[in-house]
Amino acid sequence: MARGQRVEIDGSESVPSFYGKELRFQRERAGLTLEQLVEGSYYGATYLSEIERGRRSIPPDLARHVDRVLKTDGYFERRCEEVRRARVGGHPDYFQRVLQAESRAEAINEWTPTLVPGLLQTVPYMRALFDADGTKSPEEVDIMVDGRLGRADLIEPRRNAPEMWVVLHEASLRMELVPTEEMADQLEHIITLAKRRRIIPQVVPWKAGAHPLMESNTRLMRFGDAPPLVYTEGPYHGVTVDDPRVVKRYQKSYELLRAVAMSPHDTLDLLAETAARYRKGKLPRCGAKTCEG
Structure with a gap:
């Protein structure tokens, strides 16, 4: 996929996809790029993009960083455990x-x-x-x-x-x-x-x-x-x-x-x-x- 090409997210596909779609919505509403949102964290823009597309779970420390930057009152940190459990599917x-x-x-x-x-x-x-x-x-x-x-x-x-x-x-x-x-x-x-x-x-x-x-x-x-x-x-x-x-x-x-x-x-x-x-x-x-x- 070419860099910068937008991928539409189907939030009904899974809990991680729903979470990722909301994360993208809040980021774009704040007028931030992927790079700007992860600035000051230990994670890269590619990693955050994978989370927005429902392909990765968000680590708690990144969720706290996102809440702080987007001023979302702890929403993403509170929900990150639910996303993690949704991905388990019989695996440790x-x-x-x-x-x-x-x-x-x-x-x-x-x-x-x-x-x-x-x-x-x-x-x-x-x-x-x-x-x-x-x-x-x-x-x-x-x-x-x-x-x-x-x-x-x-x-x-x-x-x-x-x-x-x-x-x-x-x-x-x-x-x-x-x-x-x-x-x-x-x-x-x-x-x-x-x-x-x-x-x-x-x-x-x-x-x-x-x-x-x-x-x-x-x-x-x-x-x-x-x-x-x-x-x-x-x-x-x-x-x-x-x-x-x-x-x-x-x-x-x-x-x-x-x-x-x-x-x-x-x-x-x-x-x-x-x-x-x-x-x-x-x-x-x-x-x-x-x-x-």
Whole structure:
């Protein structure tokens, strides 16, 4: 989109869109540009534009700054928590920045050492993971599954869909988290996405030994109008990294990881072979260095 081109906002689309439309109305009524409104805050005009268009939640400190400049008597600070909750959709609080970022990403590079990445998961696989800690009700699991399925739309054909490169470990193919037929379905789903040119998958084989990024899930996101971001997570927390020096180290490690992984062509062969073994009930056995049928 060309700089300065106005985008009309449909306030009925969502709570964040309604909030953003009101923010734009108050800003323009005050005769201020985006740059003038964020002056004196820690945020840029592009960030504020994303909030006005309903694509980002507003941080409380920015909401207070906006109220002070626009003299709106605390309106935007009082409502910012409601906007944040409206964006949750079955995802934890710490994941909200990722949800907002991935919708704008030009490219997403993901590495998962033990599991199939969330965007590639089938419903039975999702349910098995969400049920695993034994603390969630069936209703909560349904909400989480719906939220993850909604995210999966990100890699469906659409204008400006991100390029997605995914590196998995061979362990994730061999770990039987759901019954054998459903494991076969899961692997064949990844193959289908690859053949539709929605993703480029690679697998790090058991025999690769020590390699970069062994200790955590890693997601790198690249944007056309903003610096890249890295996201890493554990079972109950997630961290978004935007320090350019640290991001550069993650990018180099990801490139080295892809170098030790199988080629995309060989990866599809391995996925197909493993799915066929599951269909036949010939479950693969894995050791520290090798896997056998």
